[in-house]
Amino acid sequence: MSTKPKSPARPPSSAVEDYLERILGLINTKGYARVVDIAQSLDISQASVTNMVQRLDAEGLLNYEKYRGLVLTPAGEALAKNITHRHELLTDFLKLLGLDDAVIYHDVEGMEHHISPPTLRAIEALTAHLTRQPSLLARVREQLDAN
């Protein structure tokens, strides 16, 4: 019993990952994700959100009823949690290096879509080990502060 690939099974686009990540975030903080909330969160128009939400419904990543709202399907939730995990791990790593929150937010937003599982695991392991090397971290941070 294999998972059924509808078509060529392309990986989700960055845009799709961004939408799913925000939708999960909204559901976790507000309990729901309306079109207007998603639009505000991503700083795009409500019309664009409606389009994408219809597409995500067609792709089976969420269940959407016109004018009524949406819920993530198991597949959509899995993708959302996956991208959220990448986001958090990268954020933790860059925080450890002493970078600015604004810089971290910006860079992670871009990089999170391009990091494969092995690279993610390596950075996860590195972060864990570095946490117990405060002197090494201090030296890295010094070099940063010295512009």
Add this chain to the structure above:
Amino acid sequence: MSTKPKSPARPPSSAVEDYLERILGLINTKGYARVVDIAQSLDISQASVTNMVQRLDAEGLLNYEKYRGLVLTPAGEALAKNITHRHELLTDFLKLLGLDDAVIYHDVEGMEHHISPPTLRAIEALTAHLTRQPSLLARVREQLDAN
């Protein structure tokens, strides 16, 4: 005497960076970069390359003469060297962590466009310090090999 911003001075798109990076690479290895070479290197059609090369000429990033070839302008060369530097630094860092060449190539190709100068400097510093921590690196690599 400030550098003159033609328009709103948007940052170069990922596509522009990819083209410039390959063009510089071809010039460094073959001495020149023809449309057909760039197309092969990026695995896209010659027609697409012709279009982009005309655009890069219009933007002052290279000088292009129809049917005759192209050379990078100082501005174009600066951008090309900048993205190449990001590529190399990220590659060095992931190599240090013990990742597969194929994985590294793929991930760096995506991430290089989304890493800001501060983050780059942090990773540069970290790479330098880690190089002198073989035992820490060994522990990270162990964790990777253990899937």
Add this chain to the structure above:
DNA sequence: AATCTAATTTAGGCTTACCTAACTTTATTG
């Protein structure tokens, strides 16, 4: 229940970056 407002949807367009097919120019070579 009628009205008003906020949320949503539809329609029509735009830009980027790619494509194929057809054509033109340049370079090679017999």
Add this chain to the structure above:
DNA sequence: CAATAAAGTTAGGTAAGCCTAAATTAGATT
């Protein structure tokens, strides 16, 4: 030096994601 092959260009199209403006629906307030 004419013919062929390779390289380059143009024309016309497509798909993803965004936009604004104009409907439409739902929900709240009287």
